Amino acid sequence: MASMDTAPAAPAIPARRARRTPIFGSRRNLERALPWMVVIGIFLFWEVTVRVFSIPDFILPSPTAIWESYLRWQPAILDNAGQTLFTTVFGFAIAIVFGLALGVAIGSSTLVYNGLYPILIGFNAIPKVAVVPILIIWFGIGTVPAVITAFLISFFPIVVNVATGIATVEPELRDVLRALGAKSRDIVLKVGLPRAMPYFFASLKVAITVAFVGSILAETIGSNKGIGKLMVVASSRFDTPLVFAGLLVTAFMGVAMYVIANWFETRMTGWATRGMTQNQQAGM
């Protein structure tokens, strides 16, 4: 009886699956392909628009013109991009160490929180453009102001996120440990820090992208190397395709660093994003 009941149902399942996923095989593949399709779509639209309306290169260069410019200036672009990547990652690394330490301090002590938070807010409100000239006066034109600007602009989101993660530990969880005689150091190490990790990694993704803003900002105001400098020189020569090539290389580096941060995030805090991965296990 049972086999007769299930027999007609069996072919219906593959048929439905085939209908739902025609091109990409599965929804996951579609999700993976989607960003690339959007990027390609934007560039196609851009290329077509520029050609149809015959927009001159020095106003809006077409993607192919930008690509040509990139190939022509490739050694210079890569050299300057390397400099920018270096200052950004260096400043970002300092921001991680400093931001994590300060975030733990602020998050685990109301005293430190009350003492430092207003100053932090005030400091973050200062436009970093205004700080760069001072840094140049202090450290001269070169790598140091770019590193410091990248650090200054990217440490704030890290501090705020880590502090939030630690400060919002559930009172019951704190009680469980306190009832065992745990010192506040134990509570921060066993509960606060692990709990703050998802916040920390989320902030890294913001911080790495604004770190690029910081170093390029410093390079545009005063430096002798870097993507920012390259774009200033190129725009003073009305070489708009080269400016755009610099922009796109920066965007590419930003995305690459984001992907790295994202990889670390999923590796280390998979428990926090379980909602997205659970669907795959739901079958059991």
Add this chain to the structure above:
Amino acid sequence: MAAFVELDRIALRYGGEESGTLALLDTTLNVKEGEFVAVVGPSGCGKSTLMKVVAGLWPQSAGTAIVAGREVSGPLSIVGMAFQAPTQLPWRNVIDNVMLPLEIVQPHRSQLRAKRAMYVQKAQDLLSLVGLKGFDTKFPWQLSGGMQQRAQICRALIHEPKLLMLDEPFGALDMFTREELWNVMQEVVMDRKPTVILVTHDLREAVYLADRVVVMSARPGRMIHERIVPFPRKRTLEDTYKPEFAEIVQDLRNHISMAREQAA
């Protein structure tokens, strides 16, 4: 025999001297070693506050609290606690959650590294005692609410506390799971024989599990009634339908209703 837990005319006020909320007033409670006492009362009567005083998490405003012959002046590591919320750490799997107290309480803390295999075995034994055998590498969010509470009971017991404090640990569970866990709890008590204080609003639960049930008044809470539960262990769920059982539950309920009327 001297009481293991001795609360003498405890008062506790949250917040300021005048404006604060008076949660406990003249609360007196004695618990013998190895005794299982359930504390019941209308909601908001200060049951959980009482737990915090005994555990040393909140200092009382007046009165004395003595646990194991020593006045309570701060958290005691001889206490194991379980709460209504499962309070498991989501980044640790079940066995690492259960073993968390060992990373804090001495002398286990300094021995953990050297005797890890022994401690893991202990945790495994506890997990099988509460029916979680084979779930040690699962993460809390892969378990049902009832299973998380089982894991929490293991965590409360792993450092072999002399005093087990349960703050409505079964309150958030459905009826069937709850009754199942009553039996788990009874197994644990018969196996380990700790002193237990259980705070609950479920009168059947209190009578089923405890040797003695204490009724608290509405806020500010104090003890207004107590009943010894004479049924021998091991008790079964059928016992809860016997008239003697129903009579005790009924008596407790009347006292709580009276306490609520007086408060209103």
